[in-house]
Amino acid sequence: MADGANIAETWDKASIESLFDPATGRLDRRVLSDEGLYRLELERIFARGWNFMCHESQLKDPGDYLVSYIGEDQVIVVRDEDGQINAMLNTCRHRGNALCRAEQGRAKSFVCSYHGWNYGLDGKLIGVPGRSTFYHNDLDRSQLGLAKARVESYLGFYFATLADEAPSLHDFLGTTGRTGLGMVCAHGEIEFVEGVQKNVIDCNWKIAVDNLFDWYHVPYSHASADAAGFFNISKIQHPKNQMVMLGEYGHAIGGPGIPQEMQDRIDPLSDAERAAMSSAAPEGSPRIRPQSATSLMGTAGVRSEGHPNIFPNLWITISGAQICLRLPRGPSRTELWWFTVVPKDAPARAKREMIRRMNHVFGPSGLLEQDDGENWSQSTRSARGVASRELGQHIQMGIGHDQVTVSDDGEHIIEGLISEHGQRWLYRAWTDWMVACDWAELEANHALPPTGVV
Ligand code: FES
Ligand SMILES: [Fe+2]
Structure with a gap:
């Protein structure tokens, strides 16, 4: 900031x-x-507030995703295998490349087009080419998942915020x-x-x-x-x-x-x-x-x-x-x-x-x-x-x-x-x-x- x-x-x-x-x-x-x-x-305003991401009917099945925005930060909004909707910054933790290029679709995971790091639908880093050779097993994958926004919904409308301290979506919306x-x-x-x-x-x-x-x-x-x-x-x-x-x-x-x-x-x-x-x-x-x-x-x-x-x-x-x-x-x-x-x-x-x-x-x-x-x-x-x-x-x-x-x-x-x-x-x-x-x-x-x- x-x-x-x-x-x-x-x-x-x-x-x-x-x-x-x-x-x-x-x-x-x-x-x-x-x-x-x-x-x-x-x-x-944008990083602090609750931003509309999607309606539940747009992401019906696990792997369904769309790319949206919190201000000018691009986020991947995806339904994971547990049925949860996640909003994750669309930026690879290696060198920052945009991970997902399509506006919407269905994916099993998200593979970066630069060096091939692979992220699960929940944002976890699940694959790194050369992890045991070039990286000598030094890379702590648990620390390098995609950055996540907070996600909450009301009546099937999903919103995300980058502010941990924001009130609940329900309270933010008010009457x-x-x-x-x-x-x-x-x-x-x-x-x-x-x-x-x-x-x-x-x-x-x-x-x-x-x-x-x-x-x-x-x-x-x-x-x-x-x-x-x-x-x-x-x-x-x-x-x-x-x-x-x-x-x-x-x-x-x-x-x-x-x-x-x-x-x-x-x-x-x-x-x-x-x-x-x-x-x-x-x-x-x-x-x-x-x-x-x-x-x-x-x-x-x-x-x-x-x-x-x-x-x-x-x-x-x-x-x-x-x-x-x-x-x-x-x-x-x-x-x-x-x-x-x-x-x-x-x-x-x-x-x-x-x-x-x-x-x-x-x-x-x-x-x-x-x-x-x-x-x-x-x-x-x-x-x-x-x-x-x-x-x-x-x-x-x-x-x-x-x-x-x-x-x-x-x-x-x-x-x-x-x-x-x-x-x-x-x-x-x-x-x-x-x-x-x-x-x-x-x-x-x-x-x-x-x-x-x-
Ligand atoms: S920038 Fe994504 S794998 Fe290198
Ligand atoms: Fe008008």
Whole structure:
């Protein structure tokens, strides 16, 4: 962490705290462009946090693996012979070569292409060419297994962290994070479609994250999708029925919400009645969730039709049909990984139709993200200009006009007009993570979800 120590001299606590003012919503544009801040993010946010790796349905059998990232550290995520999922740094302990070159597949073990060291699915070093001859039996293989990350799961979603002292995944997610993942499974068992769609956008990763709370841009940025008849903005945006939920450590959910009085009419209905209501609703309306969804999402969370973000970078789209990782690749580059989710028991033909439709929503061939990506990359570019970066960004919508309510199950909710509360919560949490030297400091000093007027 010596690198971080040097950067921390440039970016001390006071200078990081000066970058975002939650009281006015002014954001210093260097947050989106500074190389030093970016390197500090890799250490203090990505290496420290719980990073989404995969869903259990992607690694069904022993030997199934995929290569993912914790920040810019590549990890092999693999199911071993005992059925455990391991996340191990994809770097050979001999001379550091990348061990696994394929993005995903099935393996019996991992053999390094440089000198042939061989590692088991649990990361143990099981084979070294020339161990008794060239190495004279001196090599202690027990000390040279692959470096492992901590792995924990919730509802079949696997996360990894490089921080031994991080709280459990369950505690890290808190109510809001668990509600967000619950949204994906709210209609029943799911599976991830094989393959991940990957593309790169020249933007800072945070602007791609904060946009998911931004329902202000929808009628402007996506007017062409509406005009083409691809979707009907008035059916999905609900600008006066917005619901933002703010959770610990930066998790949040933002977007349309079902008003309480409407939910009160849904609650007594059986699942069959709900399904009949969904079928009768205009095309494109969200499906009414079954009764069991309340145990996954809570009494307040079940009313959300918005977008959850699991801090820092896991976006769940409305109703959980697509999931995206915004992976950092430098202050001005983000790699987007799109996962498509389908109901496990749906007929093959229905799954194909869902996949076809999702391919046209978000992702590299999606209509919506082409609009978004262009705006994000130009906002990032202007954060590099000597004069333009001085101007700051203004994320002030709704300040002082909204009341937080706290549900029985502990969700902190803001309901009303479109606002920028979700975006501000992200940068506030970002500040907490960036100034804390370790987990103890982060746990002691992070902002708790607000109450009262915000
Ligand atoms: S670098 Fe992997 S075996 Fe030498
Ligand atoms: Fe958008």
